[in-house]
Amino acid sequence: MDLVPDIVDLVLYLLGVLSVVVWAIIIIKSWAWYKSQSESTDFLSEWQQTRSIYELPLLISKSESSFARLCNAGMNAMNEVMANSVLRRNERQEVILLSLKQQAYLEHKRMDGGVAVLASIGSTAPFIGLFGTVWGIMNALKTITATGSAGLDVVAxxxxxxxxxxxxxIATAVPAVLAYNYFMRRQKVHRADMEQVASRFQSLLTQSGVEG
Incomplete structure (x- = not known):
């Protein structure tokens, strides 16, 4: 069996697999963002009405959003530093801030899953297809040389x-790139919201005099 057409077929199979991977990631990530948005909207609507740090445990217990997990990490850190009488005020603030940053990083990482794969496929799929194209043309030229004919029936x-x-x-790369850009925009908004929640959490701490 001639190796040349087998390589072209392999390229087609590979692109087919990559296309399936792209759409699987798009579906999974879209559902994850839809679920996250629904949970976050409910949490943030009540979060805006919160006036004391002591109201947070009840609010956190009713939500599974990333913002609730962020506040829960802050509450755990707050309880730990309050139990440590050795720490000074600025040290308590640093411990709580570090805990918020670590949890924010984990939440960003959770939502980032699969996005890098989309970027990789979006940037490489056209070149994989081009490789198949070049190899197919080489096969056509080889056939022409072997037969001495350039008829349509030979090269078609x-x-x-x-x-x-x-x-x-191209069909594999386009949805991968579009989905990557879309999810990155969602992630950018999510990061901004996380920063606002973390900032307001610290503000509630100060207003409640917990860090003193």
């Missing part, structure tokens, strides 16, 4: 495979 098959490889490469 290899050229057709080459064009299909290009088309599938």
């Amino acid at each position: 098959g290899p050229i057709g495979e080459a064009l299909i490889a290009t088309a599938i490469g």
